[in-house]
Amino acid sequence: MFIGRKIAFIGPGAMAEAMIYGLIHRKVAEPESLLAAGPRQERLDQLKDRYGIEGYTENTVATRQADVVVLSVKPQRLDRVLAGLKGAIQPSAFVLSIVAGASIEKISVGLDHDMIVRSMPNTPAQIGEGITVWTTSPAVTEEQIEMTRQILGALGEEVFVEEENYLDMATAVSGTGPAYVFLFMEAMVDAGVHLGFPRRIAEQLVAQTVRGSVDYYQRRSDPKHLARLRNEVTSPGGTSAAALYYLEKAGFRTAISRAIWAAYERSQELGKGGKSHPPDQTNNKA
């Protein structure tokens, strides 16, 4: 697919490395077709030692050679990086951004370039188990869409959506999702310790319960609604019924719903360059 095509990673951090690793190990791209650019030579040397890819401390040296420019810098560095890259991207190349909250319009105007893919990965991407939601500007070609599928596939699953607003929704559900899951797991582990389990055993019980439940849900030959799976473990007058009563009484379901709505609103605000403010001044209208 990428024979003779070059992919430049601007921002050679954790996510760029996950993509480089995935592309090489899934044999989507050869090391010779991958380039990295960032401010620290030691980091570029590290990527060269690990994967055999070329690195440059000057971003434009990489982008001038590239058919795909992956923007993988932190959001707070983006403005400066876009300004530096303006006019240094080949007219036929496309830009694939994984920068959280950066709109297609912002990138397109910042670079004066109209072929832009915006994506929202999540943390498990770093072990190839992520899920990335993505969309494109109208100018992106069919071939570039296929290339995007392959590049993002290196991070796990990928889902194309037609509308950019879905990126803010995905930020709230899957992008931020690992934070909810980790908080839930942490609370379960602490409760296990409270009961008297050594922490190590509590962590093992919780991690395998979560992993096993997801696999059980996804691998069933007769897919069932989540509520039916929950009902299966809820005997009349039993332990699950007693526990679920407390979760419902505490507003567990509503808390999750409001939290995800708050993350969605915050994502929209940040996309518009919104200022930070104390949490109790936001989202209290829901």
Ligand SMILES: NC(=O)c1ccc[n+]([C@@H]2O[C@H](COP(=O)([O-])OP(=O)(O)OC[C@H]3O[C@@H](n4cnc5c(N)ncnc54)[C@H](OP(=O)(O)O)[C@@H]3O)[C@@H](O)[C@H]2O)c1
């Ligand atoms: N991590 C995740 O799971 C995740 C999930 C969803 C979205 N994202 C998005 O992915 C992007 C990258 O995240 P990350 O976790 O990979 O961050 P990271 O590890 O901090 O990587 C950012 C890289 O950019 C480099 N950099 C800094 N200034 C630069 C410049 N002017 N030009 C080129 N490179 C520059 C940094 O170099 P130095 O280290 O030398 O400063 C670093 O190598 C972020 O925009 C984030 O929103 C990440």
